[in-house]
Amino acid sequence: MIITRTPFRISFFGGGTDYPGWYREHGGAVLATTIDKYCYITCRRLPPFFEHKHRIVYSHIENVCNNHEIEHPAVRAVFNWANVFDGLEVHHDGDLPARSGLGSSSSFTVGLAHALYGLRGQMVSQHTLAKDAIHIEQNLIGENVGSQDQISAAYGGFNRIDFHQDDSFDVSPIILSRYRLEELHDHLMLCFTGFSRIADAIAKSKIDNLKNRETELNRMREMVDEGIAILTDSHVSIDEFGKLIDLSWKYKRSLSDQVSTPEIDQIYDEAMRAGAIGGKILGAGGGGFMLLFAKPEKHAAIRERLKNLVHVSFNFDDSGSRVVLYQPNGL
Incomplete structure (x- = not known):
């Protein structure tokens, strides 16, 4: 076995x-x-x-x-x-x-x-x-x-x-210092939107649209370098990482009209009003888990605002x- x-x-x-x-x-x-x-x-x-x-x-x-x-x-x-x-x-x-x-x-x-x-x-x-x-x-x-x-x-x-x-x-x-890695972890929240989705159809809609989204995809690739630069420079506020996640979500939503839904948009807007700096739907989109980035002191307010969702604690x-x-x- x-x-x-x-x-x-x-x-x-x-x-x-x-x-x-x-x-x-x-x-x-x-x-x-x-x-x-x-x-x-x-x-x-x-x-x-x-x-x-x-x-x-x-x-x-x-x-x-x-x-x-x-x-x-x-x-x-x-x-x-x-x-x-x-x-x-x-x-x-x-x-x-x-x-x-x-x-x-x-x-x-x-x-x-x-x-x-x-x-x-x-x-x-x-x-x-x-x-x-x-x-x-x-x-x-x-x-x-x-x-x-x-x-x-x-x-x-x-x-x-x-x-x-x-x-x-x-x-x-x-490679990050233990402090920086813990700082990143302490700013992240993971919550389940309450509905699953079949990723294949959503992914296909994005694949079919790749040639029309070259500008967006090139920009999303650049964010990999920018995100690493933020994390590896202790003089840069970790909040900048959250702002970049927010920007990446805007680009991701543009890849297909199936990535987000009115329900997802409402969850995201509620989280931002409660103090989140950024966030995104993970995976292909359309449902599943949402990753949020917020100062630790804002987490309680965000959980209260999204109290109908399941919040999952995690470690790396x-x-x-x-x-x-x-x-x-x-x-």
Whole structure:
């Protein structure tokens, strides 16, 4: 039996430039961090005593005899990619809801691929895990997804990720003093808007519009450098980082009319009136989690103003996808 633990992520700047349709022509970059909220995948070989061959347990339970019968698209794609023939049982547990803008689907793909490597007795690099997950999601499943979520999930940590025209990428950890990192953390709030969304359709609307948004996407990529410059200069107020998030949200909203909704706009306006400096919907948009940036003394007022939403406390994570239980002889 193997259990993998793979973190979710928060993306600050550069989202949109991680789509292959963009970076293969222009290059791209994002600034993102993983957090201590995780996707857990439990995987074990299934003894041949059942009517079914595979058992997959998530929000549904699937008992199937062949890979092609699997309804879960990521499990089906990963099993086929890994040439899974022996019976397997897979359980998924997540700390936060799916389809919420935290890269949970990529965390799932990375975590499952990691578990299958482990079942074969193979250790795998972070780079290979990320590349495999990108291939599975973009080419095998055919999802309209970028490439940052898989890399963040595999590597973990607070990183600048650069995407190159030849599909290669570089991961550069952001080095900050403990005080500056804690200062950033203490200014961040994470709240659930109350509704999930299917990211694929929203992402497709953005991808279809990439050529019409070159100015916006180039500016959003520049914000990666600006955000890092703010964080690494202790003489610059951390509030400038929040103002940049606010600006990035305005640009992100322009990428597609599906990124925001009247409900999201109202939540954002209420947070700003209560003292937030900036914020954004995480992920493709349309729902899920909203990241807010505010002085710590304003957090209580913002929570009161948004008291109908679920607020989630979190810390930064730097571990990436990990095998947390390995019992190669256990069923």
